[in-house]
Amino acid sequence: MQTELSKKLGVEHAVFGFTPFPAVAAAITRAGGFGVLGAVRYTAPDDLARDLDWMQEHTEGLPYGLDVVMPAKKVEGAGEAEIEAMIPETHRRFVRETLAKHGVPELAGGEASGWRITGWMEQVARNQLDVAFDYPIKLLANALGSPPADVIERAHDRGVPVAALAGSARHARHHAEAGIDVVVAQGYEAGGHTGEIATMVLVPEVVDAVGPLPVLAAGGIGSGEQIAAGLALGAQGVWLGSLWLTTTEAELHSRALTRKLLAAGSGDTVRSRALTGKPARQLRTEWTDAWDDPAGPGTLPMPLQGLLVAEAVSRIQKYEVEPLLGTPVGQIVGKMTAERSVQDTFDELTRGFERAVDRINRIAGRDAR
Amino acid sequence: MQTELSKKLGVEHAVFGFTPFPAVAAAITRAGGFGVLGAVRYTAPDDLARDLDWMQEHTEGLPYGLDVVMPAKKVEGAGEAEIEAMIPETHRRFVRETLAKHGVPELAGGEASGWRITGWMEQVARNQLDVAFDYPIKLLANALGSPPADVIERAHDRGVPVAALAGSARHARHHAEAGIDVVVAQGYEAGGHTGEIATMVLVPEVVDAVGPLPVLAAGGIGSGEQIAAGLALGAQGVWLGSLWLTTTEAELHSRALTRKLLAAGSGDTVRSRALTGKPARQLRTEWTDAWDDPAGPGTLPMPLQGLLVAEAVSRIQKYEVEPLLGTPVGQIVGKMTAERSVQDTFDELTRGFERAVDRINRIAGRDAR
Numbered sequence: 001m002q003t004e005l006s007k008k009l010g011v012e013h014a015v016f017g018f019t020p021f022p023a024v025a026a027a028i029t030r031a032g033g034f035g036v037l038g039a040v041r042y043t044a045p046d047d048l049a050r051d052l053d054w055m056q057e058h059t060e061g062l063p064y065g066l067d068v069v070m071p072a073k074k075v076e077g078a079g080e081a082e083i084e085a086m087i088p089e090t091h092r093r094f095v096r097e098t099l100a101k102h103g104v105p106e107l108a109g110g111e112a113s114g115w116r117i118t119g120w121m122e123q124v125a126r127n128q129l130d131v132a133f134d135y136p137i138k139l140l141a142n143a144l145g146s147p148p149a150d151v152i153e154r155a156h157d158r159g160v161p162v163a164a165l166a167g168s169a170r171h172a173r174h175h176a177e178a179g180i181d182v183v184v185a186q187g188y189e190a191g192g193h194t195g196e197i198a199t200m201v202l203v204p205e206v207v208d209a210v211g212p213l214p215v216l217a218a219g220g221i222g223s224g225e226q227i228a229a230g231l232a233l234g235a236q237g238v239w240l241g242s243l244w245l246t247t248t249e250a251e252l253h254s255r256a257l258t259r260k261l262l263a264a265g266s267g268d269t270v271r272s273r274a275l276t277g278k279p280a281r282q283l284r285t286e287w288t289d290a291w292d293d294p295a296g297p298g299t300l301p302m303p304l305q306g307l308l309v310a311e312a313v314s315r316i317q318k319y320e321v322e323p324l325l326g327t328p329v330g331q332i333v334g335k336m337t338a339e340r341s342v343q344d345t346f347d348e349l350t351r352g353f354e355r356a357v358d359r360i361n362r363i364a365g366r367d368a369r
Numbered sequence: 370m371q372t373e374l375s376k377k378l379g380v381e382h383a384v385f386g387f388t389p390f391p392a393v394a395a396a397i398t399r400a401g402g403f404g405v406l407g408a409v410r411y412t413a414p415d416d417l418a419r420d421l422d423w424m425q426e427h428t429e430g431l432p433y434g435l436d437v438v439m440p441a442k443k444v445e446g447a448g449e450a451e452i453e454a455m456i457p458e459t460h461r462r463f464v465r466e467t468l469a470k471h472g473v474p475e476l477a478g479g480e481a482s483g484w485r486i487t488g489w490m491e492q493v494a495r496n497q498l499d500v501a502f503d504y505p506i507k508l509l510a511n512a513l514g515s516p517p518a519d520v521i522e523r524a525h526d527r528g529v530p531v532a533a534l535a536g537s538a539r540h541a542r543h544h545a546e547a548g549i550d551v552v553v554a555q556g557y558e559a560g561g562h563t564g565e566i567a568t569m570v571l572v573p574e575v576v577d578a579v580g581p582l583p584v585l586a587a588g589g590i591g592s593g594e595q596i597a598a599g600l601a602l603g604a605q606g607v608w609l610g611s612l613w614l615t616t617t618e619a620e621l622h623s624r625a626l627t628r629k630l631l632a633a634g635s636g637d638t639v640r641s642r643a644l645t646g647k648p649a650r651q652l653r654t655e656w657t658d659a660w661d662d663p664a665g666p667g668t669l670p671m672p673l674q675g676l677l678v679a680e681a682v683s684r685i686q687k688y689e690v691e692p693l694l695g696t697p698v699g700q701i702v703g704k705m706t707a708e709r710s711v712q713d714t715f716d717e718l719t720r721g722f723e724r725a726v727d728r729i730n731r732i733a734g735r736d737a738r
Contacts (some may be wrong), residue, residue, distance in 0.1 A: 226602065266574060364722070
C-alpha cells in the first residue's frame with residue numbers, strides 16, 4: 001500500500017496509527033505501518049525521553065512520529081492556577097455531586113491525578129518538543145490546529161514534516177497557508193475532536209482544497225475495506241486511532257474499560273464537550289449524559305472543562321466506576337469485538353485492503369494482477 | 370460498474386438515482402443508471418399514472434423503479450382531519466408568527482398547498498401502488514422502514530424486488546426478517562431522514578448484518594471517487610439523491626433555491642426535525658433554526674410536524690422567501706456548484722470511478738487493465 005507520502009516517509013504501508021501507548025506505536029511501525037505516539041500524557045519531559053528511548057530500541061530503525069497537542073490560541077499569561085480560578089463554583093459542585101451520586105471514591109492522599117490537562121498547554125508541548133527533536137522522529141503531528149510558526153520552522157529545520165488535523169476544508173486551507181506538510185482530514189465519525197462533516201464528504205473536499213499537499217483520511221477507518229474507501233477518496237494514506245485501543249499491547253489500565261469497548265456498538269458513542277470543552281467523540285456514558293443534559297450546568301470552554309474534570313476522570317478510571325467510565329473512540333468501536341495483537345490487527349487490515357481491491361476490480365471489469 | 374444486483378436488474382452501472390422528477394429519473398436510466406422516481410408528491414393516482422406513462426416513453430425499455438413513503442406504524446383509524454386536530458395551537462401560532470416575521474404572503478384563495486403531507490399516509494401510498502404495479506417497475510423502494518407484509522408479498526408476486534432504507538444494522542436486520550430484497554444503508558451525511566452512523570461505518574456494518582442480501586451505499590456519494598469508496602465498503606451499488614437536484618432536468622420551481630444549493634457548502638446542512646418530525650438532513654435556514662431553537666416550541670412527532678408545516682413550506686417555496694427556503698439535501702451539496710445535465714453528471718461519475726480504480730490499483734501495486 002504505497003503512495004507518494006508513504007514512499008517519502010520510508011514506510012511499507014500508508015497506514016498511520018495514532019496511539020498514546022509506546023508498545024502499540026512501536027508494534028504498528030514494526031508491522032509495516034507508521035506508528036504515531038501521542039504525547040499529551042507526558043507532563044514530565046524525562047518520561048517522554050524514557051519512552052522514546054524505548055521506541056528507538058523497539059522499532060528496528062523503521063519510521064515513527066510524535067503527536068503533540070498545541071492549541072492554536074493560548075490563554076495569554078495564564079498558568080494552571082490562574083485558569084483554575086476561572087472555573088465557576090457551580091461547575092465544581094456539579095462534578096462533586098455527580099461523582100458522589102455514583103459513589104466514586106477520592107484519590108488517596110498525595111496521589112496525583114493520572115490525566116492532567118497540563119499536557120494541553122503550549123509550554124508543556126514545547127518541553128515535549130525539546131525532547132522529541134533529539135530523536136529521529138519522521139513526522140510531527142498536532143491535534144489542535146496549526147502549531148505556532150516557530151515550531152513548524154524548527155521541525156522543518158530538522159527535516160521533520162508537520163501534520164495537522166482538520167475537520168473542514170477551510171481549516172485545512174489554513175494549515176496549508178501556515179506551512180503544514182500533511183493534512184489529516186478527520187471526519188465526524190472519528191474518535192476525539194471532530195467536526196460535523198463525515199469522512200466520505202470531508203476527504204475529497206480537503207484534497208481539493210489543499211492538493212497537491214498529501215491528505216490522510218481519518219474517521220470511520222478500522223478495516224482494510226475502509227482503508228480502500230479512504231484511499232479511493234483521494235487520500236495518500238489513512239490515520240487510525242480507535243482500532244488500537246483493544247489491541248493486547250494497549251495499556252488501558254482498566255479491564256472494565258476494555259470490556260466496555262469490546263461490547264459497544266457503533267451507536268454507543270457521542271460527540272460531547274464533556275472531556276475538553278470542544279466536541280470530541282467518545283463512549284456515551286452517564287458522565288457524558290450529565291454534561292450534555294440541558295438541565296445541568298453545561299460544559300465550560302477549552303481549556304477550563306479539561307482542567308475541571310481531570311481529577312474526576314482519573315478517579316472514575318482508577319476505581320472503574322462503570323456507568324461513568326469512558327474514553328475517546330470513534331464509531332468503528334462497533335467492530336472492535338475481540339482483543340488481538342497489533343500485528344494480527346495490522347495483517348487483517350492489509351488482507352482486507354487486498355480483498356477490497358479485488359472486489360472493486362471485479363466491479364470495474366478490470367483484469368488486475 | 371457491474372455487481373450481482375446490477376446484473377439481476379439489467380442495468381449497466383450499479384448507480385441508483387433517487388429523484389422526485391420524472392425527467393431526471395428517466396435521464397438517469399437512459400444514461401446507464403437505475404432511475405428511482407420518488408412518489409411522495411403524487412397524492413392523485415392519475416398524476417402518478419401520467420408521469421409513469423411519460424417514464425415508459427422516455428426510458429427506452431431500460432429499467433427504473435419507484436420509491437414510496439409507507440410508515441411502518443400508521444396512526445390507527447385517524448384521517449387527515451383527526452390528525453390535524455392533534456396539533457397544539459401554540460405550534461400553529463409559532464408557524465404564523467415565523468412566517469409573519471419574514472413577510473411570507475398567504476396563498477391565493479382556493480390555491481392548494483403544493484407539498485402535501487397526505488403522501489406520507491399509508492392509504493395514499495397504497496393508491497400509488499395500485500397504479501405503479503400496472504407499470505413494469507423493476508424495484509419498489511420504501512423510504513420509511515419495511516413496508517407492510519402484504520405490500521412486500523404483492524411486489525414479490527409481480528417479480529418486483531423491494532428495497533428499504535436503513536440507518537443502523539439493527540434496522541437492516543429488521544428489514545431482512547421482513548423479506549426485503551435490497552437494503553439501502555443511508556449514512557448520517559445523507560440528505561433526508563438519516564441516523565447518526567456515518568456511511569463509512571454504516572455500510573460495512575449493514576453488509577455484515579444482512580449479507581448475502583445486497584446493500585446499496587447512500588449518503589455522502591456525489592462523485593465517482595465516492596462511488597468507488599461505497600463499493601469498496603462492500604456495497605453492491607450506490608444510491609444518490611442530492612446530486613440530481615442541481616441538474617438541468619430538475620424541476621425545483623425556484624431559481625432562488627437552485628442558487629442556494631449551488632452556493633451552499635458541506636457545512637450548510639443540518640439534521641433537523643423541522644420538516645417531518647424525524648431527523649432529516651436539509652439546508653440549514655432560518656426556518657430550521659427557528660424549530661431547532663430551544664427557546665421555541667420545538668417540533669411535533671411524525672406525522673404531526675409534516676402536516677403542521679405543509680402549507681408554510683409551500684408558501685415559502687412559492688414566494689421564494691430566501692432566508693427560510695430550504696430542501697432536504699446531503700453534505701455533498703458543497704460539491705454541487707454548477708448546473709449540468711443528468712447525462713453530463715452521470716458521465717462524470719463513471720469517469721471519476723475509473724480514475725479512483727486506477728488510483729487504488731497504483732497504490733496496491735496492481736497492474737490492472
